[in-house]
Amino acid sequence: xxxxxxxxxxxxxxxxxxxxxxxxxxxxxxxxxxxxxxxxxxxxxxxxxxxxxxxxxxxxxxxxxxxxxxxxxxxxxxxxxxxxxxxxxxxxxxxxxxxxxxxxxxxxxxxxxxxxxxxxxxxxxxxxxxxxxxxxxxxxxxxxxxxxxxxxxxxxxxxxxxxxxxxxxxxxxxxxxxxxxxxxxxxxxxxxxxxxxxxxxxxxxxxxxxxxx
Amino acid sequence: xxxxxxxxxxxxxxxxxxxxxxxxxxxxxxxxxxxxxxxxxxxxxxxxxxxxxxxxxxxxxxxxxxxxxxxxxxxxxxxxxxxxxxxxxxxxxxxxxxxxxxxxxxxxxxxxxxxxxxxxxxxxxxxxxxxxxxxxxxxxxxxxxxxxxxxxxxxxxxxxxxxxxxxxxxxxxxxxxxxxxxxxxxxxxxxxxxxxxxxxxxxxxxxxxxxxxxxxxxxxxxxxxxxxxxxxxxxxxxxxxxxxxxxxxxxxxxxxxxxxxxxxxxxxxxxxxxxxxxxxxxxxxxxxxxxxxxxxxxxxxxxxxxxxxxxxxxxxxxxxxxxxxxx
Numbered sequence: 001x002x003x004x005x006x007x008x009x010x011x012x013x014x015x016x017x018x019x020x021x022x023x024x025x026x027x028x029x030x031x032x033x034x035x036x037x038x039x040x041x042x043x044x045x046x047x048x049x050x051x052x053x054x055x056x057x058x059x060x061x062x063x064x065x066x067x068x069x070x071x072x073x074x075x076x077x078x079x080x081x082x083x084x085x086x087x088x089x090x091x092x093x094x095x096x097x098x099x100x101x102x103x104x105x106x107x108x109x110x111x112x113x114x115x116x117x118x119x120x121x122x123x124x125x126x127x128x129x130x131x132x133x134x135x136x137x138x139x140x141x142x143x144x145x146x147x148x149x150x151x152x153x154x155x156x157x158x159x160x161x162x163x164x165x166x167x168x169x170x171x172x173x174x175x176x177x178x179x180x181x182x183x184x185x186x187x188x189x190x191x192x193x194x195x196x197x198x199x200x201x202x203x204x205x206x207x208x209x210x211x212x213x
Numbered sequence: 214x215x216x217x218x219x220x221x222x223x224x225x226x227x228x229x230x231x232x233x234x235x236x237x238x239x240x241x242x243x244x245x246x247x248x249x250x251x252x253x254x255x256x257x258x259x260x261x262x263x264x265x266x267x268x269x270x271x272x273x274x275x276x277x278x279x280x281x282x283x284x285x286x287x288x289x290x291x292x293x294x295x296x297x298x299x300x301x302x303x304x305x306x307x308x309x310x311x312x313x314x315x316x317x318x319x320x321x322x323x324x325x326x327x328x329x330x331x332x333x334x335x336x337x338x339x340x341x342x343x344x345x346x347x348x349x350x351x352x353x354x355x356x357x358x359x360x361x362x363x364x365x366x367x368x369x370x371x372x373x374x375x376x377x378x379x380x381x382x383x384x385x386x387x388x389x390x391x392x393x394x395x396x397x398x399x400x401x402x403x404x405x406x407x408x409x410x411x412x413x414x415x416x417x418x419x420x421x422x423x424x425x426x427x428x429x430x431x432x433x434x435x436x437x438x439x440x441x442x443x444x445x446x447x448x449x450x451x452x453x454x455x456x457x458x459x460x461x462x463x464x465x466x467x468x469x470x471x472x473x474x475x476x477x478x479x480x481x482x483x484x485x486x487x488x489x490x491x492x493x494x495x496x497x498x499x500x501x502x503x504x505x506x507x508x509x510x511x512x513x514x515x516x517x518x519x520x521x522x523x524x525x526x527x528x529x530x531x532x533x534x535x536x537x538x539x540x
Contacts, residue, residue, distance in 0.1 A: 062503020080404050084405065085407055086407060186502065186503050189374045189478045189480065189498055192434070192478060196435065
C-alpha cells in the first residue's frame with residue numbers, strides 16, 4: 001500500500017518521459033512495448049502504460065497515484081479533481097486553429113470546426129462569442145477542410161510540417177502545450193512524503209534538462 | 214427491449230440482502246450513537262422549494278439538483294441533493310429560540326451528476342450538524358462524531374485532512390479580483406497548479422506581488438509541521454490568517470491526543486466547499502480509495518440566510534460507500 005503507481009502516456013510522451021524518469025532514478029524493469037504494467041528499478045514505484053486520454057481517469061480514481069499527461073488531455077478532460085503541481089516540459093507543442101491557405105470565413109452560416117478536442121474548441125470559440133458547429137474526429141484532422149467537412153480544425157501542432165504538406169496554415173495559436181505531472185488527491189494526502197519527494201525529484205530533473213539545453 | 218426496461222438509471226442504487234441488512238444494522242448503530250451524544254433526529258422532506266434548497270449553499274449545488282414545477286403552485290421545486298441546508302433551515306426556523314442545536318439526519322439524496330465518473334447519483338447521506346457553538350470544541354465534537362461514524366461502519370485506516378478556508382480568504386481579500394479572476398485563482402489552487410499560477414500571474418497584474426505567497430500556499434501541505442512553515446511563508450498576513458493557523462494548531466493537537474493512531478494531514482490550499490465554508494474544513498480518506506469518504510467543516514454564514522445568524526459546523530458521509538469500504 002505504501003508503493004506508488006505512476007501512469008505513463010503511451011506514444012510520444014512516453015518516449016520523452018523515459019530519459020526524464022532516468023534522472024529521477026526510475027527505469028522500467030520489463031518489456032514496456034508489450035506489458036501494460038511493469039515494475040521499475042525502484043522497488044517502491046511501479047509503472048502502468050495507458051493511452052494518454054485515459055491517464056486523468058486512472059489517476060482521478062486512484063488506480064494510479066501519479067501520471068504524466070499532456071496539458072491538452074487535461075484541458076479536454078476538464079474539472080479540478082486532480083493536482084497538477086508540475087510542468088515537466090516534455091512533448092512541447094501548441095494547440096492551434098488551422099485552415100486551408102487563403103481561406104475566407106463564410107458569412108451566411110456557422111463555422112464548422114473539426115477536432116479531436118471538442119471541449120477545448122468549444123471554450124475557445126465561446127470565449128470570443130462565436131457560435132460554431134463542432135465535429136468530433138479521431139484522427140487525420142488535416143483532411144477535413146480539404147474535403148469540405150469543416151472550415152477550420154483545432155489540433156496539436158508540433159512542427160507544422162503535416163499542415164504545410166496538406167496545404168493548411170496555422171491561423172491562430174490557442175495555447176502552448178507540454179506534459180504535466182498529475183497526482184491523485186487522496187494519494188497526495190495519504191502518501192504525502194513519498195509523493196512530495198518524487199515531485200521534487202522531477203522538478204530537479206526538469207531544471208537540469210533546461211540548463212542543459 | 215425487455216433488458217432496457219429492467220435497467221436502473223445511471224448512478225441509482227438499490228440495496229438488497231445482505232447489504233440492505235448491513236445498512237439497517239449500521240443505521241441503528243449510528244442513530245443510537247448520535248442520540249447518546251444528544252443529537253436530535255430530523256426527517257426533512259424529499260422535495261422543497263428550489264430557493265429554500267439553495268439558500269446559502271452556493272451555485273455548485275444548483276447544478277446538482279433535479280428540478281421540476283409544482284402543478285399546484287407553479288413554483289419551482291427541487292429534489293434534495295444535500296441535507297445540510299435542510300438541517301440549517303430547520304435549525305433556524307424550528308429551533309430559533311435555542312442557543313445551540315444539535316441535529317442528525319440520514320436519508321437518500323439525489324444528484325444530477327455523480328461526484329466521480331461512474332459514481333452514485335443517489336448517496337444515502339448521513340450526518341450531524343451543530344449550530345450555535347462558535348468555538349473549536351464544537352469542531353472537535355463534529356470531528357469525533359465523523360471518526361466514530363467511520364469506525365462504526367467498520368472502515369479502518371482512516372486518514373484525516375485538515376484545512377481552513379480563512380487562510381485563502383485572508384489572502385484573496387488583499388486582491389481586487391473580479392468574479393472570473395477569482396474563479397480562475399480558485400481553480401488553480403484546487404489543482405495545485407504551479408504552472409497555471411505562473412501563467413495567471415504573468416497575464417494579470419491583479420496578484421500584486423502576492424504570486425510568491427500563493428505559490429507558497431500551494432506547497433503548504435503535509436504533516437502538522439506545515440503550520441510552522443506557514444507562519445514564515447505567509448508573511449504580511451493579517452489577523453485572520455493568524456487566527457486560522459491557531460485554530461488548525463489546536464485542532465491538530467487535540468486530534469493527536471484523542472486519536473493517536475489517526476494520521477493527520479494539513480493542506481492549507483484545500484478549499485473544498487469554499488462557497489459556504491467559513492473556517493476549519495476537514496475530510497477523511499482511506500488507502501486504496503481515490504476520494505474522500507466523509508467531509509465537513511464550519512459554515513457560520515448560512516444561519517443568516519435563513520434569518521437566524523448562528524455559528525454552524527457539521528459533517529456528512531455516504532452510508533452506501535461506508536458499507537462498501539467496511540465490508
